[in-house]
Amino acid sequence: MSKLAKVLAIAEHTDALKELVSAAAQLGETTALIWAGDKSQANGADTLYYLGELSPERILEHYAPTIINLVKSEQPSLVLVEASRRGRLLAGMIAAALGTSVLADAAEIYVDGGVVTKRMVYGGAAFSTERCTAATAVVTLSPGVFEATDTGKAANLVEVPFTAPARPVKCLERRTKAGESVNLRAAKRIVAVGRGFSAPEELQLAEQLAAAIGAEVGCTRPIAEEEKWMDKARYIGVSGLMLKPDLYVGIGISGQVQHMVGVSPARTIVAINSDKNAMIFKQCDYGIVGDLKTVLPALTAKFR
Ligand SMILES: Cc1cc2nc3c(=O)[nH]c(=O)nc-3n(C[C@H](O)[C@H](O)[C@H](O)COP(=O)(O)OP(=O)(O)OC[C@H]3O[C@@H](n4cnc5c(N)ncnc54)[C@H](O)[C@@H]3O)c2cc1C
Known part of the structure; x- marks a missing residue:
């Protein structure tokens, strides 16, 4: 399979981070990870664009302008985003800023004259195959599509300055979720x-x-x-x-x-x-x- 020049991965959780970095390494010649949170977890890409620690006052969505600036300057062929709620929101913002759309919740992704994804449609009864025609494909990746393998890469750390959003989402209240917590x-x-x-x-x-x-x-x-x-x-x-x-x-x-x-x-x-x-x-x-x-x-x- 031919590879893309540059793949940028954006993860919210550490489990997904490992899968996304593996995916990026399989799909791209060079790889970068954009990450906020515990720096020690963020291994495996050629470059780590480190956003800083998250806090109730600074949630992942607040980094959208920072991430969009980065994507615009790096011009990757592919931005792979964790298919979490926040990840999907970010992917939509990035795609809108690039004037393209998101290939959502890919259950398969490969390179064939560009980025091609397959995703489930009709409640899982069929698959839809989609090819991106934009210079940068923005894809949210479902969990478990790629095995989390050790790429053996020690990332070159780049601390990214924060660009404040014009209209940040404000958290009004935090409550513990009722019910059990199971993974x-x-x-x-x-x-x-x-x-x-x-x-x-x-x-x-x-x-x-x-x-x-x-x-x-x-x-x-x-x-x-x-x-x-x-x-x-x-x-x-x-x-x-x-x-x-x-x-x-x-x-x-x-x-x-x-x-x-x-x-x-x-x-x-x-x-x-x-x-x-x-x-x-x-x-x-x-x-x-x-x-x-x-x-x-x-x-x-x-x-x-
Ligand atoms: C848009 C859409 C989305 C959906 N999303 C989901 C989803 O994410 N997840 C999901 O699970 N479902 C989903 N469903 C529902 C799904 O279609 C099925 O209705 C559901 O999965 C059936 O659940 P079930 O197998 O428990 O029940 P049933 O289909 O009723 O099957 C029960 C089975 O138990 C067996 N059985 C009965 N008694 C015994 C016994 N004593 N010992 C051993 N076997 C016995 C029967 O032979 C039968 O095969 C969705 C449906 C739609 C339309």
């Missing part, structure tokens, strides 16, 4: 539950299996949004979390595309379902046809 993205193993569970008390069968194999528990959208048996932070799929675990065990889950796109990159997919014709059996590496109430205790006992 399924960091989990190597996921046990996911679906509507095959007929009561919240039954979820402990999945939790016991998860504990036995060192997994986190996730769910389908109806379990979080309709039944409200689990926090929204745990639901997987096109409108929830997109994951790339080593192991995904889907229990009482039919295998609808909107859920499965969130785990299809998993290394191994195991399905447990009482219906032998369930769609999930067409998408798994291992399948167990059976009632979860008998299969789960047996599996848990075996793993223990």
Whole structure:
């Protein structure tokens, strides 16, 4: 694959930073990272454009004019931005300043006579392929598209002076988020539950299996949004979390595309379902046809 002359990566979180820097190294001859926060985390690009520490008074959005100035002076072929809420906002501002548009939430990106991206459309039922025709492509990159590898590069540090925004966003109040705090993205193993569970008390069968194999528990959208048996932070799929675990065990889950796109990159997919014709059996590496109430205790006992 031919490479681009220069790729600039912008990350908000350290997990994404590592993936974006790997992506930049695979796509570009020279790479730079724009980062605000803990400097010691920001390795792997040829150049680190360091913005400074973030604070409630100075949030990432406030750096938009600073970043836009940098992008204009550096003229990269590609600006890769973490597909977080703030990242998407920044990407939109950068693209608008450059007179182009964002290629949003790329699930694949490559160079073929320019920057080409693929992204999911129609709730995960299809992919759209888009080619950028501008001199600088602005792309938000979905998590898990690139493996976070060590590029071995020690960045040349450039401290970037702050350009204050004309109309900064003002934070009026900060409150701790109600509900639990869980990071399924960091989990190597996921046990996911679906509507095959007929009561919240039954979820402990999945939790016991998860504990036995060192997994986190996730769910389908109806379990979080309709039944409200689990926090929204745990639901997987096109409108929830997109994951790339080593192991995904889907229990009482039919295998609808909107859920499965969130785990299809998993290394191994195991399905447990009482219906032998369930769609999930067409998408798994291992399948167990059976009632979860008998299969789960047996599996848990075996793993223990
Ligand atoms: C625009 C859009 C976006 C969506 N986004 C998401 C998303 O991000 N994430 C998501 O999850 N969904 C999403 N959905 C919903 C999705 O289409 C499915 O409806 C949902 O994933 C189905 O959840 P489920 O598999 O838990 O339930 P069901 O489809 O009802 O499947 C339950 C399964 O449990 C099995 N079962 C029943 N009893 C047992 C038992 N005792 N033992 C073992 N198996 C049993 C059944 O055979 C069945 O296959 C979206 C839908 C739309 C339209």
